[in-house]
Amino acid sequence: MAQPKFFLQPLSAAICVACYSGAVFAAEQVHVAQRLAPIVVTAQTANDANGLIVRADPKQPIQPIPATDGADYLQSIPGFSSIKNGGTNGDVTFRGMFGSRIKILTDGSESLGACPARMDAPTSYIQPESYDQISVVKGPQTVQYANTGSAATVIFERKKPELTAAKPYQGQASVLMGSFGRLDHNVETTLGDEKKYIRLNANRSESNSYQDGDGHKVPSAWERWNADVALGWTPDENTWLELTGGKSDGEALYAGRSMDGSQFARESLGLRFEKKNLTDVIQKVEAQVNYSYNDHVMDNFSLRDFNPADGMSMPMASNVARRTLNARIAMTSEWDKLNLISGIDTQNNKHSSRNGMMNSYKDKARITNMDFQSYGVFAEMAYPFNERYKLVTGARVDQVNVKDLRSDSRVKGYNLELDKTLPSAFVRLENQHPEHDAKSYIGLGYVERVPDYWELFSTAHGNAGSTNSFNGINPEKTLQLDMGYQHQHGAFNSWVSAYAGLINDYILMSYHNHPTSGGHGHGSSFSAGAKNIDATIAGAEAGLGYQFSDAIQADVSAMYAWGENTTDNKALPQIAPLEGRFNLRYVQDKYTLGMLWRVVAKQDRISLNQGNIVGYDMNESKAFSTLALNASYNLMQDVDVAVGVDNVLDKTYTEHLNKAGSSGFGFASNEQFNNTGRNYWARISMKF
Numbered sequence: 080m081a082q083p084k085f086f087l088q089p090l091s092a093a094i095c096v097a098c099y100s101g102a103v104f105a106a107e108q109v110h111v112a113q114r115l116a117p118i119v120v121t122a123q124t125a126n127d128a129n130g131l132i133v134r135a136d137p138k139q140p141i142q143p144i145p146a147t148d149g150a151d152y153l154q155s156i157p158g159f160s161s162i163k164n165g166g167t168n169g170d171v172t173f174r175g176m177f178g179s180r181i182k183i184l185t186d187g188s189e190s191l192g193a194c195p196a197r198m199d200a201p202t203s204y205i206q207p208e209s210y211d212q213i214s215v216v217k218g219p220q221t222v223q224y225a226n227t228g229s230a231a232t233v234i235f236e237r238k239k240p241e242l243t244a245a246k247p248y249q250g251q252a253s254v255l256m257g258s259f260g261r262l263d264h265n266v267e268t269t270l271g272d273e274k275k276y277i278r279l280n281a282n283r284s285e286s287n288s289y290q291d292g293d294g295h296k297v298p299s300a301w302e303r304w305n306a307d308v309a310l311g312w313t314p315d316e317n318t319w320l321e322l323t324g325g326k327s328d329g330e331a332l333y334a335g336r337s338m339d340g341s342q343f344a345r346e347s348l349g350l351r352f353e354k355k356n357l358t359d360v361i362q363k364v365e366a367q368v369n370y371s372y373n374d375h376v377m378d379n380f381s382l383r384d385f386n387p388a389d390g391m392s393m394p395m396a397s398n399v400a401r402r403t404l405n406a407r408i409a410m411t412s413e414w415d416k417l418n419l420i421s422g423i424d425t426q427n428n429k430h431s432s433r434n435g436m437m438n439s440y441k442d443k444a445r446i447t448n449m450d451f452q453s454y455g456v457f458a459e460m461a462y463p464f465n466e467r468y469k470l471v472t473g474a475r476v477d478q479v480n481v482k483d484l485r486s487d488s489r490v491k492g493y494n495l496e497l498d499k500t501l502p503s504a505f506v507r508l509e510n511q512h513p514e515h516d517a518k519s520y521i522g523l524g525y526v527e528r529v530p531d532y533w534e535l536f537s538t539a540h541g542n543a544g545s546t547n548s549f550n551g552i553n554p555e556k557t558l559q560l561d562m563g564y565q566h567q568h569g570a571f572n573s574w575v576s577a578y579a580g581l582i583n584d585y586i587l588m589s590y591h592n593h594p595t596s597g598g599h600g601h602g603s604s605f606s607a608g609a610k611n612i613d614a615t616i617a618g619a620e621a622g623l624g625y626q627f628s629d630a631i632q633a634d635v636s637a638m639y640a641w642g643e644n645t646t647d648n649k650a651l652p653q654i655a656p657l658e659g660r661f662n663l664r665y666v667q668d669k670y671t672l673g674m675l676w677r678v679v680a681k682q683d684r685i686s687l688n689q690g691n692i693v694g695y696d697m698n699e700s701k702a703f704s705t706l707a708l709n710a711s712y713n714l715m716q717d718v719d720v721a722v723g724v725d726n727v728l729d730k731t732y733t734e735h736l737n738k739a740g741s742s743g744f745g746f747a748s749n750e751q752f753n754n755t756g757r758n759y760w761a762r763i764s765m766k767f
C-alpha cells in the first residue's frame with residue numbers, strides 16, 4: 080500500500096533539533112519547577128455528572144503501549160474490552176455489549192465501517208492522539224445524538240484552539256518506537272490569530288507481526304496513516320465557524336480472519352457553526368453537517384500467501400463501502416435555573432459492494448444493497464433543586480427507514496422496507512455531599528434500537544419462521560438502571576459505577592452450519608444466524624486510590640459484567656471476565672516511575688457458539704495476569720520522554736474476547752491466537 084509520508088518520517092530528527100534548541104533557550108531562562116504527569120494506565124480519574132461521564136486525555140501516553148486506534152485506547156477505561164483480530168483494529172465491547180449498542184462519535188458525528196464482518200469497525204478509522212478529549216457517557220443516559228447507544232455513547236472531540244497575536248501558533252509532536260518494528264509519528268500544528276486558524280493533524284503508524292510469550296510469530300502487521308485539516312473563523316468571541324476535511328488509509332494482517340484488510344480508505348468533510356449568547360434565554364445555537372466515505376478492501380492474497388486451507392478455493396477480493404451523511408442542529412436555552420438542550424438530527428448511510436478474483440473487482444460497478452435514513456428530535460433538561468440535588472432528564476424520538484436493495488430479495492418477493500418509530504428517554508438524580516466530599520447519581524433509561532446493518536445483512540436468517548434476517552429481527556428494547564458514587568477524604572478516594580438492565584428482544588447471534596454463509600472468516604458454512612431473546616444484565620466498575628506521600632500514589636480498579644439469556648436460561652455470550660488493575664506510581668517534578676499489574680479471572684459463564692458478528696464463545700478461558708513497568712522524564716519544559724515494558728514476564732496468554740486463528744496460518748478451528756509477549760517501547764513528545 081502506497082502511503083504518503085508527509086513530513087512524519089523526519090519527525091524524530093525534528094524533535095531532536097527542537098530539544099537542542101529548547102535546551103539552549105532554557106539555559107537562559109529562570110528555572111520553573113514543573114511536575115510531570117504520570118503515564119496513564121486507567122482513564123477513570125477525570126469525570127462529570129458525579130462519575131457517570133468519564134473524560135480522558137488521549138494525548139497522554141498510556142500503558143500498555145500507546146494506542147493504534149480508538150478501540151486500543153478505550154481499553155484503558157474500565158468497562159471496555161476489545162475483540163482481537165490481530166495487532167490492530169479490534170472491536171470494542173462495553174459491559175458485555177457490542178456493535179451499535181455503543182455509539183462512537185468523532186466531533187459529534189458518526190462514521191460507519193463497511194465490512195460485513197466488521198473488519199473495519201468505526202474505531203478503526205480513529206487515531207486517538209489527534210483528538211483533545213474522549214468522553215464516555217455510561218448507559219442510556221443521554222438523548223442528544225442520533226440513534227442513541229444503549230450501552231454507552233463515546234465522543235472523540237477536538238476543541239477550538241485558543242490563539243493570540245503574541246503566540247499565533249500551537250501544536251505538539253511525538254515519535255514512538257517499540258518492539259516488533261513498531262514506529263509511530265504524530266504531529267498537530269495550528270497557525271492563526273484571535274479570528275482565524277488552520278489546524279493540521281497528521282500521523283503514521285506501522286508494525287511488523289508480533290511474537291507471543293513462547294516466541295511464536297502471530298500474523299498481525301499493519302500500516303496506517305491519517306491526515307485532517309481544519310479551517311476556522313471566529314469573527315467575535317461568540318461565533319465559531321469551522322470547515323474540516325480528512326483522508327486516511329491503511330492495511331492490516333489478521334491472525335484471526337481468512338482475509339486481511341488491504342485498504343481502509345477514508346475521506347471526510349464537515350462544516351460546523353456555533354453562536355453563543357444570542358439572547359438572555361438562548362445561550363447557544365450549534366449546527367453541523369458531516370460527510371464520510373469509508374472504502375474498504377479485504378482479500379486473501381496481497382498480505383499473505385494464498386492458501387486454500389483458509390476456506391476459499393481461489394484468490395478473492397471484496398470491496399465494500401459506506402457513505403454516511405449526518406446533520407444536526409441544537410439549541411441551549413436557560414430560564415432561571417433550568418437548562419434545556421433541544422434539537423433535531425438526521426443520518427443517511429448507503430452501503431455498497433463489489434468483488435472478484437484477484438483485483439478484477441476494480442473493473443466492476445459498485446452495487447448498493449442498503450439505504451438507511453433516520454430523523455430524530457430530542458430535548459434534554461437539567462434543573463438544580465438546590466446546591467445538593469440536580470435533576471437531569473431527556474427524551475427523543477427517531478423515525479428510521481431501512482431499504483433492502485439486494486436483487487435476490489426483490490426476486491424472491493421479500494418485504495424490502497422497514498419503518499420503525501423508536502422512542503428513548505431517561506431521568507437521573509445527581510446528589511452532592513460537600514460535607515463528606517462525596518457525589519452520587521442514580522438514573523433510569525430506556526432506549527429502542529433498530530437492528531443495524533450487520534444484524535440485518537450479515538446473518539443467514541432471523542427468527543424462526545421468518546423469510547430472512549431483514550424481515551425476521553425485532554428492534555431491541557433496553558431498560559437500564561445506572562447508579563454511582565464517588566468519595567474523597569484526605570489522601571483516600573474511591574468510586575463505583577453500577578448498572579442493572581432488562582433487555583427485551585435482545586439480538587443474539589448463533590453460529591452453526593448454513594447452506595451458504597458468505598464467508599466472513601468463519602469457514603464456508605459455519606456462520607451466524609440472528610434471533611431475538613430476552614436478557615438481564617448487571618455489573619459494575621469500581622476503584623480505590625491512596626496517596627501515601629507527596630511522591631507515592633497507588634490505585635486499584637476492577638470491572639465485572641454479567642448477562643443472562645432469560646429466554647433459554649443460559650449465559651449471554653462474549654462477555655469479558657472479571658478484571659482488576661493495580662497501579663503504583665512514584666512521581667517527582669522531573670520524572671515518574673510506574674508499575675501496572677493486570678489480573679484477569681477465568682470466564683466459565685459462556686454460551687457455546689453464540690456471540691456477535693465478530694466473535695463467538697468457543698470454550699472457557701483461563702485466568703492470567705501481566706506485569707508492566709513504565710517511566711517518564713521531563714527533558715525540559717514541554718519535552719517529555721516515556722518508556723515502558725509490557726508483559727515484563729513474557730507470559731503466553733489469550734484474552735477471552737479473541738477470535739479463532741485462521742486455519743491458513745496453521746491454527747486449529749477453535750484455537751485462539753495468543754497476545755503479545757514482552758514488548759519494549761519508548762515515546763518522545765513535545766509541545767510548542
